[in-house]
Amino acid sequence: MRPPSMPELPEVETTRRGLAPHLEGRRVTTVTLRRPDLRWPIPEAVCVRLPGQRIEAVERRAKYLLLRTAAGSAVWHLGMSGVMRVLPADTPVAVHDHVEVGLDDGRLLRFTDPRRFGSLLWQPVGETHALLAGLGPEPLSDAFTGDTLFAASRGRKAAVKPFLMDQAVVVGVGNIYAAEALFEAGIRPTTPAGRVTRERYQRLAAAVKRILGCAIERGGTTLRDFLNPDGLPGYFEQELFVYGREGEACRVCASALKSLRLGQRATVWCPRCQR
DNA sequence: CATCGGACCTGTTAGC
DNA sequence: TGCTAACAGGTCCGAT
The missing domain is CATH 1.10.8.50 (Helicase, Ruva Protein; domain 3)
Known part of the structure; x- marks a missing residue:
């Protein structure tokens, strides 16, 4: 009847809260693209800028998840079927595992998305990505009434x-x-x-x-x-x-x-x- | 500018 | 039972 775990805002916020304690403070060691053609091609900047950076915070704007570093933020959208998980490094790779971010504690952040409606973008520090620029207020904030x-x-x-x-x-x-x-x-x-x-x-x-x-x-x-x-x-x-x-x-x-x-x-x- | 339809993608389900 | 077609959905983009 209903696809399981379709990410609406509560799911994205739940994902953020679940990921934050595992990611914040960790340093990124590697970025592996197994399937770079998501909703949009994954920009090269993600592979170039993210490795070596320390993840300062895991944030959410609308249904986007942002891994914030000193150089900028990796901006993730889960689309219709995206899932992000922190896993042991030796977890076997499955067909729809598209992106992996290696962490300095030996684990990895894995993005899985069968329908590939999801996306991974790069937002340089101090800039607002065009896709985030025109968004309305957060529904749970006082700005929304x-x-x-x-x-x-x-x-x-x-x-x-x-x-x-x-x-x-x-x-x-x-x-x-x-x-x-x-x-x-x-x-x-x-x-x-x-x-x-x-x-x-x-x-x-x-x-x-x-x-x-x-x-x-x-x-x-x-x-x-x-x-x-x-x-x-x-x-x-x-x-x-x-x-x-x-x-x-x-x-x-x-x-x-x-x-x-x-x-x-x-x-x-x-x-x-x-x- | 507001609005609408098309496009993207694939697992699941309904229909034949 | 097996195959095909329709459906689900977020969101961007181009056309009107």
């Missing part, structure tokens, strides 16, 4: 769901969490963004923060298993109200959930709870 959404939406004719998924409006809200947040806020996904009231945007922003925060907390509970090859924690499926439940009964009012494609994305909502 209902007023933010209200202001950004005036005059917009696009439906509120794709509007909420626009990375220039707010980052990190993917298809699953957009559907769930709109349900929690009682807003129909097809409503033109410019016609949603300020009050309803306040409810929507609150829902986004609550749902993402909750999912990150859940991810945190599996951190101790982070080095396990089983990989990232999955979603808490039993708590989904609409995503993937088209035709099924609404968990609140029992109405049959409706669905359509909005901006090429599966969209499910409750015709009674969401107006």
Whole structure:
């Protein structure tokens, strides 16, 4: 039904928290590209600049993970199916293992991504990569509020769901969490963004923060298993109200959930709870 | 500028 | 049962 461990923002944050204690303070010894054609070709700078650098911090911006060093940052996106793990140096290589970063403690950071929607970029120190430059506020920060959404939406004719998924409006809200947040806020996904009231945007922003925060907390509970090859924690499926439940009964009012494609994305909502 | 459709990729699932 | 086709999804990019 659902691909396992699809990285939405909570998964990326969980990955960051899991990697940080193993990477911060470590020095990079080697960079090995087994498959340099990810979403974009991996820039040569990653191989040239990263070796020898000490990893100062593991950071996150939107769904990008940044390994920060004095020379710059390796910027990773997990795409649809990417996984990053710290493993013993002698761990056998599998088909979809594309990049390896050797560490001075003898272990390695391995990037695995079957669909290769992921990417690895280089951001020189003091610069902001073009792909990060146009991003909207972090959903869990104080910079993101209902007023933010209200202001950004005036005059917009696009439906509120794709509007909420626009990375220039707010980052990190993917298809699953957009559907769930709109349900929690009682807003129909097809409503033109410019016609949603300020009050309803306040409810929507609150829902986004609550749902993402909750999912990150859940991810945190599996951190101790982070080095396990089983990989990232999955979603808490039993708590989904609409995503993937088209035709099924609404968990609140029992109405049959409706669905359509909005901006090429599966969209499910409750015709009674969401107006 | 806002919006829309196409492209990328492959494991899984539905349909024949 | 075996094969093929559709589907899933984030996000960039080019066209309108």
